[in-house]
Amino acid sequence: MPSPEKPARWRRSSFSNGNGGNCIEVDDSCPGTVRDSKDPNGPRLRFTPDAWAAFVHAAVDGEFGDV
Incomplete structure (x- = not known):
């Protein structure tokens, strides 16, 4: 986690501009x-490097549909 x-x-x-802040x-x-981004003081989620890489690849490959 971040520290001083x-x-x-x-x-x-940069693709998030114009999507209503989602x-x-x-x-x-x-x-x-x-x-x-709408709740910068809210909870933060942390993923392992493998889980994050899998999520990014799935998003790039369109596995979540047109979001």
């Missing part, structure tokens, strides 16, 4: 950590 020595660096996909942000300082 390694603060969070949240990033949102997106997640990823923490580049802690791979596999995501949050809801």
Whole structure:
């Protein structure tokens, strides 16, 4: 998790613009950590590197439909 020595660096996909704010942000300082962009102080989810890679590949391959 982020610490004072390694603060969070949240990033949102450039593809999320114009979708009504329905997106997640990823923490580049802690791979596999995501949050809801509409609730930046809310819960954060953390995934193992393998689980995160599987999710990203599934999204790129269209396994979740047209979202």
